[in-house]
Amino acid sequence: MEDQEGRSAPANAAQEAQAAPAVPQLDARGASRRRFTRAGAGAAGVILTLHSQPGMATYGNYGGVCASPSGFMSIKTASHNPKNSCSYNRSFTFWRDNSKSWKSRCGTRPETRFVEVLQPRGAYIHLKNFTLLQIVQQTKEVRAIDRSFVALQIVTALLNARASERAGIPSVLPEDQVVAIWDEYSLKGSYKPSGSAKAWTGLQLAAYLQTTFR
């Protein structure tokens, strides 16, 4: 099938609308040899998706660039202006509203149950079979269990960690740290960050996690 583009460069790229192939027939002769395979040079299938991140830099599956300074990822940006951060971190509303993109962004399906990624301990035992999507959706049943919103923010942090990993960029909280924070909190009912004299309550932990998101 030929390229539908005219050969000469258009005067205004923004006005150019690329038409789809005119006669989109699957070629019966060649089709038996076609495979919608996932990867490999020159192969077919959905090879790569560059996810749109309007308002910040673009990320792809093989590394990206962030709108931070110099060599871009070399100076830590001040945490109170996270929109300039190199990290992937999105708030739970983003993950709630974009559930279709979980698989390609983080390799995790929204139907994944809580127990498949985190240990449901103590009062959280009842979260066991809720899906990660239900947790970020904050359904009534989830809210009744996750009163201090820790599970909500932990699941959000986990998705961010996985998305950062896939995009090949640093994460404020990598996955193993997210799990460690959850383990301590779910075992003890509180979380004591290193260097801190006092342990945080659930609400304080949830609030902290939220500051690492945009």
Add this chain to the structure above:
Amino acid sequence: MLTVASLGERELRARLRGPGLRLQTGPFVTCVHSPLAPLAATLGTMYGDYPVLEEGALADFHVRLSGSTGLRRFLRPQVHFHYDGMAPFQPLPLDQAFPMFEWAMNWCVSSQANSWLVIHAAVIEKDGLAAILPAPPGSGKSTLCAALVNRGWRLLSDELTLVRLDDGKIDPLPRPVSLKNASIGIIRDYAPAAAFTRPVADTVKGTVAHMRASSDSVARAGQAAAPAWIVFPKWQAGAAAELTPVPQARAHMRLAENAFNYSLLGETGFHTVARLVDEVRTFDFHYSVLDDAIAVFERLLAERA
């Protein structure tokens, strides 16, 4: 035309401390405020040729680099960057004031200049034709760029390639070329006549120095260029200088990944990259010896003649 050099040291410092130095770099005017005397001195050296506008001229960006206050001034003093009242970066040790200024200038453009597709890439020009060198970390792009501009190629930018949305031409943004660690020595040997800042150690990138852009490149900052090649460089010890063509659809994706505002521009971003890919030849480039690398670029140019 008023330049930084023609202001003289006293007036330069007065403007920086007072109403701001309105410095023109490529298409942008930055109003710079800073009380830091060493920064003023370095600006005087590295930006001597650059145009300065009068007080009251409209600026695209307003940046402030200030020192620490109180006791901090005496104990490991720092430099702070403020933009429009925000502090986008954490403070750095005071001796990193000039690198921080450069990084701040890059940040302004990469996060705000949405009348162009802004690619994280060096771009150089000869005979009206531009070669874009996208720059994932570790590619050796700056070293290669610094070498090329000392062998007859014009510096358009060493970090930020500005692609016009309407016609796809490249607008220059010549500024000091940043080099780090071993590259500093390599380029000093390669270009003994070039002017460098004193190297600054212990930055997040290691030791950093900047090479002044040539007067010619600054004088021609208003001359756009047509893109002819995109070359993804990769320095590799012992590698022969070799170009490998990159398939066009792949080139589109790799360019988009290296562009700061590709997503922000939406469909316009898509078409701008698509047009660029249509108009240029795209290569991966491995090299180790700078002279061999330069020769490859000269051959590309000769093929177009």
Add this chain to the structure above:
Amino acid sequence: MSSPPIWRLAPGQRLVHRCHDGECVLFNDLTGDTHLLGQDVLDVLGALRDMPRTAAGLAQDAGAALDPEWCAELDELLADLAALDLIAPDLIAPGLIEPLPGTQPC
């Protein structure tokens, strides 16, 4: 028994794309994403744009209706394309559409 979904191009997708040597870049009108796709995938999208159809219908057009491996890969591809908001299932109640004559379930 429920009918298999009838796939169509997601409303709003114009298939803004460029193809070169068997690979295509596609701008996703709904999400703003850019996809790198094999040419085959663009053929499928084009086919669905012109006429919504089931996986079985696509398989029959390709002469691959009796190839279970091909069908399985097509099913996975269609799921991926739906997850990317490129295609969507028609919301038609089962039983209202007659299956195309001669179509076999994959």
